[in-house]
Amino acid sequence: MNIREIAARHRLLLGGGIVLGLLGAAASLAQPWLIGRLVEAVAGDESLAWPIALIALMFTADAVFAAGHAYLIGRAGENIVHDMRQLLVGRLLRADTAAFARLDRGDVFTRVVTDTSSARIPLSQALAQIVTHGFTVVGGMTLMALIDWRLLLLTVGCLGGASLVSLVLARRVRRASLTNREDTGAFGSGVQRVMSALSTVKAFRAEQRESERVGGLADTARRSGARVHAYSAMFTPAMNVGTQLSLAVVIGWGMTRVATGSMPLADLTAFVMYLFYLVSPLVLLFLAIGQLQQGRAAITRVSELAAVPQEEAGPAEPVVPARAPHAGPGPAPAVRFDHVSFGYGEDADVLRDVTFTVPERGLTAIVGPSGAGKTTVLQLIERFYRHSSGTVQVGGTDVAAMPLDRLRGMIGYVEQQSSLMRGTVRDNLTYAAPDASDDDIARAVTLAGLRDVLAALPDGLDTELGEAGHGLSGGQAQRLAVARALLTRPRVVLLDEASSHLDSNAEAALRDALAGVAADCAVVTVAHRISTIAEAERILVLEDGRIRADGTHHDLLATDDLYRRLVSQQLDAVGAPG
Numbered sequence: 001m002n003i004r005e006i007a008a009r010h011r012l013l014l015g016g017g018i019v020l021g022l023l024g025a026a027a028s029l030a031q032p033w034l035i036g037r038l039v040e041a042v043a044g045d046e047s048l049a050w051p052i053a054l055i056a057l058m059f060t061a062d063a064v065f066a067a068g069h070a071y072l073i074g075r076a077g078e079n080i081v082h083d084m085r086q087l088l089v090g091r092l093l094r095a096d097t098a099a100f101a102r103l104d105r106g107d108v109f110t111r112v113v114t115d116t117s118s119a120r121i122p123l124s125q126a127l128a129q130i131v132t133h134g135f136t137v138v139g140g141m142t143l144m145a146l147i148d149w150r151l152l153l154l155t156v157g158c159l160g161g162a163s164l165v166s167l168v169l170a171r172r173v174r175r176a177s178l179t180n181r182e183d184t185g186a187f188g189s190g191v192q193r194v195m196s197a198l199s200t201v202k203a204f205r206a207e208q209r210e211s212e213r214v215g216g217l218a219d220t221a222r223r224s225g226a227r228v229h230a231y232s233a234m235f236t237p238a239m240n241v242g243t244q245l246s247l248a249v250v251i252g253w254g255m256t257r258v259a260t261g262s263m264p265l266a267d268l269t270a271f272v273m274y275l276f277y278l279v280s281p282l283v284l285l286f287l288a289i290g291q292l293q294q295g296r297a298a299i300t301r302v303s304e305l306a307a308v309p310q311e312e313a314g315p316a317e318p319v320v321p322a323r324a325p326h327a328g329p330g331p332a333p334a335v336r337f338d339h340v341s342f343g344y345g346e347d348a349d350v351l352r353d354v355t356f357t358v359p360e361r362g363l364t365a366i367v368g369p370s371g372a373g374k375t376t377v378l379q380l381i382e383r384f385y386r387h388s389s390g391t392v393q394v395g396g397t398d399v400a401a402m403p404l405d406r407l408r409g410m411i412g413y414v415e416q417q418s419s420l421m422r423g424t425v426r427d428n429l430t431y432a433a434p435d436a437s438d439d440d441i442a443r444a445v446t447l448a449g450l451r452d453v454l455a456a457l458p459d460g461l462d463t464e465l466g467e468a469g470h471g472l473s474g475g476q477a478q479r480l481a482v483a484r485a486l487l488t489r490p491r492v493v494l495l496d497e498a499s500s501h502l503d504s505n506a507e508a509a510l511r512d513a514l515a516g517v518a519a520d521c522a523v524v525t526v527a528h529r530i531s532t533i534a535e536a537e538r539i540l541v542l543e544d545g546r547i548r549a550d551g552t553h554h555d556l557l558a559t560d561d562l563y564r565r566l567v568s569q570q571l572d573a574v575g576a577p578g
């Protein structure tokens with residue numbers, strides 16, 4: 001679905017609004033003509049009751065239709081904004097991981113919140129105004145031509161010049177407002193950037209520098225916004241000059257003709273009234289053209305974001321391979337990599353010809369120097385990225401042949417950085433299983449070694465956490481993330497251990513938790529701590545994107561230099577034998 005289809009979905013409301021607008025315009029166009037008849041009735045000493053009653057009826061109809069028009073168009077506009085926002089949020093949540101990573105968060109925020117609001121204007125308000133005011137202008141001019149075409153030519157001559165100036169201004173407004181939208185997006189990005197790293201800003205005493213930098217962005221947005229207002233502000237005066245000029249000319253020449261008897265006074269009165277009635281729709285028509293131009297810039301920005309590449313959802317049902325993928329005895333391995341290679345974008349491969357198997361149960365640790373590709377392995381299991389060659393299997397099935405939803409339902413992922421959200425501990429814990437029973441929650445909490453932590457919190461499970469789990473220590477947050485991953489009883493738990501060191505109590509709690517979990521399912525952990533490494537039944541040593549060695553802690557200590565080095569670095573870091 002694209003933006004125009006969204007607008008088309010609300011065509012009934014829009015159409016209804018436009019019809020009411022046209023009826024209102026017709027009612028207002030009838031008024032000068034009726035006033036002309038009133039002047040005739042006064043001059044002819046006829047009854048005034050009918051002309052006055054009709055004029056009152058037209059005023060009332062005009063007001064009622066105008067109110068109905070504004071309501072229906074406003075409502076259609078809000079519906080369009082809502083649908084655009086839903087479309088964008090849906091597409092962002094299902095965006096391809098690599099494409100999403102390239103987006104600027106602040107700019108995305110501006111597009112979803114502000115640009116959707118502006119994009120509604122050309123699709124509802126400006127569109128309706130162009131139709132109804134266009135009708136009033138054309139209708140008014142036709143009636144004026146019927147009264148006196150020579151006076152109309154004079155009027156068009158005076159107003160035409162002003163209209164040309166307004167059209168030029170409309171184009172300038174569009175360009176200025178596009179720049180202003182970009183500047184506002186840049187300001188949003190600047191704010192987002194500092195807000196997401198506020199403690200870094202404080203720790204490096206960069207408050208003043210950042211405040212000047214973000215202030216500079218706000219100033220750029222102010223200046224381009226002022227330019228939009230400067231051009232917009234010239235619209236009405238430009239039209240006013242045209243109107244005043246045409247009024248002076250029409251009254252001057254018209255009165256001369258009335259004096260010579262070649263034009264009835266009633267016709268001149270009606271003509272001058274049409275001229276007055278025409279000015280406001282004409283100004284609004286040009287303003288609507290300006291708004292249309294401004295809104296087109298917003299539609300472009302919304303459409304660009306809606307085109308963000310989407311993650312492939314995989315087949316609706318698992319594809320049954322011709323040959324059973326797992327031919328060996330016993331249950332299928334939890335995870336299997338078979339000659340897998342992968343690179344981010346055009347860059348060189350980060351993983352090269354990686355082959356390993358993770359058994360159905362137990363703890364498998366992945367170790368290796370920084371940048372070796374450990375986190376990337378976990379991300380390929382989750383299918384955040386597609387590997388370029390080889391096969392990745394989870395539970396004996398190729399991940400490419402599985403519906404994405406089912407694949408991720410089999411996995412519990414604990415990220416390296418705190419992945420908690422603002423909300424209560426319970427909200428965070430039950431994120432993947434909102435209907436989890438109290439028993440299931442208690443089990444996950446116990447397995448993750450969180451019972452004592454929860455007991456010490458002021459409101460237990462209902463304690464409110466701040467942004468990114470603010471209110472818990474790093475170790476507690478990590479164990480809460482483990483409990484969350486366990487709640488759905490996944491087949492495979494992926495844990496990306498933070499490289500920072502927890503205190504020894506927290507470390508022991510996490511180690512016990514992992515041992516408990518690994519008795520039930522497969523745990524694959526990127527391990528930095530010697531305590532985790534030593535606990536693992538099997539260790540994969542990754543170096544520069546390749547599996548260099550695998551085996552138990554003791555085997556590897558005896559056979560692999562890099563492993564010995566990694567372990568001794570860890571021992572140095574913790575200052576105690578593992």
Ligand SMILES: Nc1ncnc2c1ncn2[C@@H]1O[C@H](COP(=O)(O)OP(=O)(O)OP(=O)(O)O)[C@@H](O)[C@H]1O
Nearest residue numbers: 101344350368369370371372373374375376377526
């Ligand atoms: N989103 C990404 N886009 C491009 N390159 C990336 C991306 N993520 C990681 N890389 C690169 O891939 C390589 C492997 O990164 P990865 O995060 O898997 O390493 P790691 O072994 O987990 O490192 P660490 O122990 O420091 O967390 C690195 O060279 C990194 O620069």
